[in-house]
Amino acid sequence: MGNKWIIRGGKFAVPGSDKPVIDGYMVIDNDLITYIGEEPPVLEEDIPSFDGSRLLFLPGLVNTHGHAAMSLLRGYGDDLALQVWLQEKMWPMEGKFTGDDVYWGTALSVLEMLKGGTTTFLDMYDHMDRVAEVAEASGIRAVLMRGVIGLCPAEVQDQKLAEAVAFAKEWHGKASGRITAMISPHSPYTCPPDYIEKFVQAAHDLDLPIHTHMSETRREVEQNVTDYGLRPVAHLEKLGMFTRPSLVAHGVHLTDEEIETLARHQVGVAHNPGSNLKLASGVARVPELLKAGVTVSLGTDGPASNNNLDMFEEMRLAALIHKGVSGDPTAVPAAEALLMGTEYGAKSVFLNQVGRLAPGMKADFIAIDIDQPHLLPHTDLISHAVYSASAKDVEHVWVDGKQVVQHGKCLTLDEEEIRRKAQEAFEDLLKR
Amino acid sequence: MGNKWIIRGGKFAVPGSDKPVIDGYMVIDNDLITYIGEEPPVLEEDIPSFDGSRLLFLPGLVNTHGHAAMSLLRGYGDDLALQVWLQEKMWPMEGKFTGDDVYWGTALSVLEMLKGGTTTFLDMYDHMDRVAEVAEASGIRAVLMRGVIGLCPAEVQDQKLAEAVAFAKEWHGKASGRITAMISPHSPYTCPPDYIEKFVQAAHDLDLPIHTHMSETRREVEQNVTDYGLRPVAHLEKLGMFTRPSLVAHGVHLTDEEIETLARHQVGVAHNPGSNLKLASGVARVPELLKAGVTVSLGTDGPASNNNLDMFEEMRLAALIHKGVSGDPTAVPAAEALLMGTEYGAKSVFLNQVGRLAPGMKADFIAIDIDQPHLLPHTDLISHAVYSASAKDVEHVWVDGKQVVQHGKCLTLDEEEIRRKAQEAFEDLLKR
Known part of the structure; x- marks a missing residue:
């Protein structure tokens, strides 16, 4: 019984190891990887075989920060000053979002992410039950949380916190464990200190980790000092986060x-290079963070400030911009960027069985077609994955051992319906 | 007689105009666009019709700086200090390049470029006859030049200059005008002043424009001041370039x-954001250049320092990094990035009939499939082309009125042979 199979003749990426590309075999038993190596494994039974030639297998990519439903606003307001973008474009439209809008926006994003090789995504938004529905149906792995803005009367604050707690209680561990929850006050600048403390307490009570926005813009850091006499890190440390x-x-x-x-408290940082550049927030000090031992992972942020969910692009941006800005061509080498997009990502969202191709790990992995002009010659496949590939090179995707994308087609979601519904949802938002 | 046809129901990008996306019709007569508009044209005869629905038509992308044959070294040495990369990796391998290596490396790159929507490329390299052969056969538009390094004895200098002149004479205007030539001393730091003056004279004699590398790294600028008492711009100005x-x-x-x-002399700048970041050269002052009225276009540079030839990525990088580095989210908006990749590119390489969808222009254009998750909803298609699309979204490509890519397949080159030969060429270089 069970579902055990073997990939033969594939190339398998193990960034950061002595031999970063294994040319050989991988065995999958239900939801787990049970073997990977250059030698054929000893098999006691006849199991189905998958031809891995022409393919590079990578751990599924992990997107550690985003707001998937904002795909409905992709391209609706670009190249604007941040406050104009937020106040005149994003907030008025988001204020009109119904649960159905969140459902179709999230479905559009999950479809894009799965097809592009992202097997785990973090999502912080509203109407999270609808987000969880999409995650459950699609087969993706999801780290979900109600993101709470606390600039409201005390009773509304209490209600939102209760919603966040109820969501976490209901969904943590669901979908065969594919869905986990976190607790998420939106940010120090949208949640008063005493309110943040309530989230910290809730996280303790539920034994869940915390996620928040922090120090994205210079202005918000200065405002934090003005309001609370501390920069955001010391402020959140003081509040017990x-x-x-x-x-x-x-x-x-x-x-x-x-x-x-951050390093002392082992706080992870979700680096969002595309969004930070597009919103002109600046360039994070990633080489210094990595050097200090901080786990730096990669996020796309919402699709309205990116404007796609291509994690290959985020890995490439992370590998490129820190070289250009620091003047050091050895900053963030390809293998490190790939680790940021995979293993460090999994660690950042507290999934210790995800992010690496190794026996005992969950079978979350992807295959890219490397027999294409832009991925030849086969000099260094780790380099090619980071510097040359894109989401559209992804051929197959498996999550928890189940294939969810085959030859570029999503097997779990109705792509045509989602495309149509997302377009209709946007047009309807314009009218409301 | 002739080959006249019409695209119906398409969306056509006209960045920079009042109505940047025309929803309607385009008529192509042999190598020229003869009509574009929202109203159906008055046609005197029955002509073939092409269904433009689900497609966004853009001017073909123009890559204004590169060394295509270096694709053979893609991924062969990354994340290294510039001098180590050049001296230990690139130069020893390039020194072994034969005409055949240049042919297959260029073919691999032209295949990648055509499939990715680049319809014109500039190439500065050696064995240029072989590059021209690929350009002629592939149907791409090419601006070609022997790039000459002058750190050699006078007689070798003379011979190289003669080669550059002979190449330009032979190939300028060939392939139905698809190939044009320029004159190209490699750079102020690899060509002595009197040698550069000879190139300027040759360009006058042949009535051809000039291309050179300039002020890529801080170090080379400082060396120029040390050697000649002038920064590179004043130095080249003094030499009459x-x-x-x-x-x-x-x-x-x-x-x-x-x-x-540069603005006063109407000197164009080929901005290579990916390569400049990867080699840690720095971030060009693109917003200031544009403000001063300099024509800034986009190049990939060689595939070994990029590491792909995706011009959508260069447009996106141009739109993103200058926002992030300057702190101004309105810097290099999407339409301007698209102009840099198309119209400004054509102007930069002195092709005044290319780079725009308009009557009288050459029929160099591409179509991307916009009915995909990452390009929905259809809020702003110019934004989507720059911030969300990639080379792999290109569905069809026409150059000079002839279709060269159809449903993602190149019609003019033998892709399988090129992939195999390029891989073999690299493996052979390792052995030589």
């Missing part, structure tokens, strides 16, 4: 001391 | 005064 396992998004504007504090 | 129509590649390290000088 880092007594919980934590992941902060952005961390663009950090001092050396703040980097040390 | 800018009395010819000129295009310089990179222009990363420029003072305000240098930018003014």
Whole structure:
């Protein structure tokens, strides 16, 4: 019984190891990888075989920060000053989002992510039950949380917190464990200190990690100092956030001391290079963060500030911009960028069985077609995955041992319906 | 007689105009666009019709700086200090390149470029007859030149100059005008002043424009000051280069005064954002160049320092990095990035009938499939082309009115043979 099979003749990426590309075999038993190596495994039974030639297998990509439903606003307001973009474009439209809008926007994004090789995504938004529905149906692995903005009366605050807690209780561990939950006050600038403390307490009570936006713009850092006399890292430390396992998004504007504090508390940083550049937030100090031992992972942020969910592009941006800005061509080498998009990503969202091709790990992996002009000659496949490939090179995707994308087609979602519904949802939002 | 046809129901990108996307019709008569508009044209005869629905038509992309044959070294040495990369990796291998290596490396690159929507490329390399052969056979439009390094004895210098002149004489205007030539001393740091003056004279004699590398790294600028007492712009101005129509590649390290000088002489700048970041050369002052009225176009540079030839990625990088580095989210908006990749590119390589969808222009255009998750909803298609699309979204490509890519397949080149030969050429280089 069970579903055991073998990939033969494939190339398997193991970035960061002595031999970063294994030319050989991988065995999958239900949801787990049970063997990977250059020698054929000893098999006691006849099991189905998958031809791995022309393919490079990579761990599924892990997108550690985003707001998937915002795909409905992709291209609706670009090249604008941040406040104009938020106040005149995003917030008025998001204010009109119904649960159905969130459902179809998220479905559009999950479809894009799966087809592009992302097997795990973090999502912080509203109407999270609808997001969880998409995650469950699509087969993707998801780390979900109600992101709460606390600029509202106390009773509304309490209600939102209760919603966030109820969502986490209901969905944590669901979908055969593919869905996990976190607790998420939106940011220090949208949640008063005492409100953040309530989230920290809730995270303790539920034994869940915390995610928040932090130090994305210079202006918000300055405002934090004005309002609370502390920069965001010290502020959140004081509020007890880092007594919980934590992941902060952005961390663009950090001092050396703040980097040390994050490292000491083992706080992960979700780096969003595309979004940070597009919104002109700045360039995060990624080489310094990595050097200090901080786990830096990669996120796309919402599709309206990116404007796609191609994690290959985020890996490439991470590998490119820190070289160009620091003047050091050895900064963030290809293998490290690939680790940021896979293993470090999994670690950042507290999934210790995901992000690496190794026996005992969950069978979340993807295959890209390497017999294409832009991926030849086969000099260094780790380099090609980071510097030359894109989401559209993904041929097959498996999550939890189940194939969800085959020859570029999503097997779990109705692509045509989602495309049509997402377009209709946007047109309807314009009218409302 | 003739080959006249019409595209119906398409969307046509006209960046920079009041109505940047025309929803309607385009008529092509042999090598020319003869009509574009929202109303159906008055046709005197029955002509073949092409269904443009689900497609966004764009001018073909123009890659204004590169060394196509270096695709053979893609991924062969990354994340290294510039001098190590050049001296230990690139130069020893390039020194072994035969005409056949250049042929197959160029073929691999032209295949990648055509499939990715690039309809014109500039190439500066050696064995240029072989590059021209590929250009002629593939149907691509090409601006070709022997790039000459002058760090050699006088008689070798003379021979190389003679080669560059002979190539230009033989190939300028060939392949039904698809191939044009330029004159190209490699750079101020690889060509002594008197040698550069000979190239300027040759360009005058042949009535051809000039292309050179300039101010790519801080170090080369400082060396120029040490050697000649002038920064590179003043140095080249003094040598008379800018009395010819000129295009310089990179222009990363420029003072305000240098930018003014380039603008005054109408010198174009080929901006290579991917390569400049990867080699840690720095970030060119593109917003200032554009503001000063300099024509800034986009190049991939060689595939070994990029590491692909996806011009959508270069447009996106141009639109993203200058926002992030300057802190101004309105810097290099999407339409301007698209102009840099098309119309400004054509202007930079002195092709005045290319780069725009308009009556009287050459029929060099591409179609991308916009009915895909990452290109929905259809909010702003110019934004989607720049911020969300990639080379792999290109469905069809026409150059000079002839279709060269259909449903993603190149019609003019033997892809399978090129892939195999390029891989073999690299393996053979390792052995030699």
